Amino acid sequence: MSMDDLSNLIEPHVPALRRYAWSLAGDRDAADDLVQDCLERAISRWPSRHRDGNLRVWLFTILRNLFLSAARQRTRRGPHLPLDALVDGPTVAGGQDDRMRMRDLMAGLDTLPEEQRSVLLLVSIEDLSYEETAKVLGVPIGTVMSRLSRARDRLRVHMESGPAPSERKAPDLRRVK
Amino acid sequence: MMQGDRLIGEDDLQAYVDGRLAPDRRDAVEVFLGEHPEEAERIEAHRAQRDMLRALLKTKIEEPIPARLRVAPIVEEARSRHRRRRLQRLRALAAAGAWLIVGSVAGWYGKGLSRPTEATQITEAVQTRPMVVDAFSAYRTFVSEVVHPVEVDAKQEAHLVQWLSKRLGAPLSAPNLTSQGFRLMGGRLLPAGDGPAAMFMYDDDGGTRLTLYVRAGENDDTAFRYKGDGKGVSAFYWRDTGMGYVLTGALDRTRLLAVAEAVYRQLG
Structure with a gap:
């Protein structure tokens, strides 16, 4: 396979990988580092890739595993999602209320444990099937479904009750587990 | 609550939120939600x-890719790293090849001395591996x-290589062994445990045939190993970046090693 072929196969997945990485790592540079590591690993392991495997699932799996092993090495959780940059940016339409709700939503997403957040992101945002999501996480489909349900319930509670007072005051939130 | 054939479950409700239900199941969920306002409210909140x-998060995917996440340069870097590593291994291999000859000469004259040399270690590494x-x-x-003798003739080499690469799920190539006096005859697909293997066949002017057997999923890299079947046929085999290779022929060891080195140099 030529270099061009390999690039043409992998590169279309880069935007989605960046988005997932950003949602996990919460910081643009950290996310791009993660994606770069993921691409390097994918390319070096390309010859031993499972034949007939789903490329997208494979890439997401590599990325998540890299994130998890880096997270295990960190003694402290990294910075939370940069809400201001995203929600106050020019790209989000709508009035002040919408922005407030989106800010709440992102803060809520940030409070989810990684295993729930990943399921929610892969299913709701990246449109992976439940089965593909189960493969990325290495868990049964039933577990995916229950994590999805728990994540959505938890986000809903967060949205309806609003962020905890301490969160409201501190612009520099840390993830709560 | 029974709706249709099966009870409505939380998995149905989540799949409903994601719009992934078959129409009849979706209708059943809607009936269920019509009868359960609290659940309907919860599910509506999930949808919103x-x-x-x-x-x-839509905007995140529309951002231009930063230059450092372009795939081609990363592939190029990985390949040049791979080439450097191969070069180191090839040098080690050349050293091992020299030992092989020295070892057999020493072995001939020094029978009975049985001093373990690198050469004897290599020749004795005749572990019977499935590959x-x-x-x-x-x-x-x-x-x-x-x-x-072959399934696809060398006249269709491009097709052969493409087909076998696709079936093995790994990029293959048929090494050019004309410098060793061997021409590609063609190749075929073979069953091998849980996946297929590819085999290329070569012959020389005297009609001597060689086969290069390749399969994926051989994850532990190994250096060259030698194995003879005791009846004049012998093989060099090795594993490299996930692929296993076996070069087999009725050639003497030195000659076969020279061909194996030519194969090794061209792959990857």
């Missing part, structure tokens, strides 16, 4: 939340075949 998340056994068996079956 999903829409909002998608809207919010080698399979390759020997394929060799025996097809090398003596007169009418259909």
Whole structure:
């Protein structure tokens, strides 16, 4: 396979990988580092890739595993999602209320444990099937479904009750587990 | 609550939120939600939340890719790293090849001394591995075949390589061994445990045939190993970046090693 072929196969997945990485790592540079590591690993392991495997699932799996092993090495959780940059940016339409709700939503997403957040992101945002999501996480489909349900319930509670007072005051939130 | 054939479950409700239910199941969920206002409210909140998340994260995917995440340079870097590593291994291999000759000469004159040299270690590393056994068996079956030694002829080399690469799920190439006096005859697909293997066949002007057996999923890299079947057929085999290779032929060891080195140099 030529270099061009390999690039043409992998590169279309880069935007989605960046988005997932950003949602996990919460910081643009950290996310791009993660994606770069993921691409390097994918390319070096390309010859031993499972034949007939789903490329997208494979890439997401590599990325998540890299994130998890880096997270295990960190003694402290990294910075939370940069809400201001995203929600106050020019790209989000709508009035002040919408922005407030989106800010709440992102803060809520940030409070989810990684295993729930990943399921929610892969299913709701990246449109992976439940089965593909189960493969990325290495868990049964039933577990995916229950994590999805728990994540959505938890986000809903967060949205309806609003962020905890301490969160409201501190612009520099840390993830709560 | 029974709706249709099966009870409505939380998995149905989540799949409903994601719009992934078959029409009849979706109708059943809607009936259920019509009868359970609290659940309907919860599920509606989930749907709204999903829409909002998608809207919010939509912009993230539209951002231009930063230069450092372009795939081609990363591939190029990985390949040049790979080439450097191969070069180091090739040098080690050349050293091992020299030992092989020295070792057999020393072995001839120094019978009974039985000093373990690197050469004897290599020749004694004759562990019977399934890959080698399979390759020997394929060799025996097809090398003596007169009418259909190969499945796809070398005239269609591009097609052959593309087909085998696709089936193995790994980029293959048929090494050019004309410098060693061997021409590609063609190749075939073979069964090998849980996946297929590829085999390329070569011959020389004297009609001597060689086979190069390749399969994926051989994850532990190994250096060259040598194995003889005791009846004049021998093989060099090695594993490199996930692929296993066995070069088999009725050649003497030195000659076979030279061909194996030529194969090794060209792959990857």
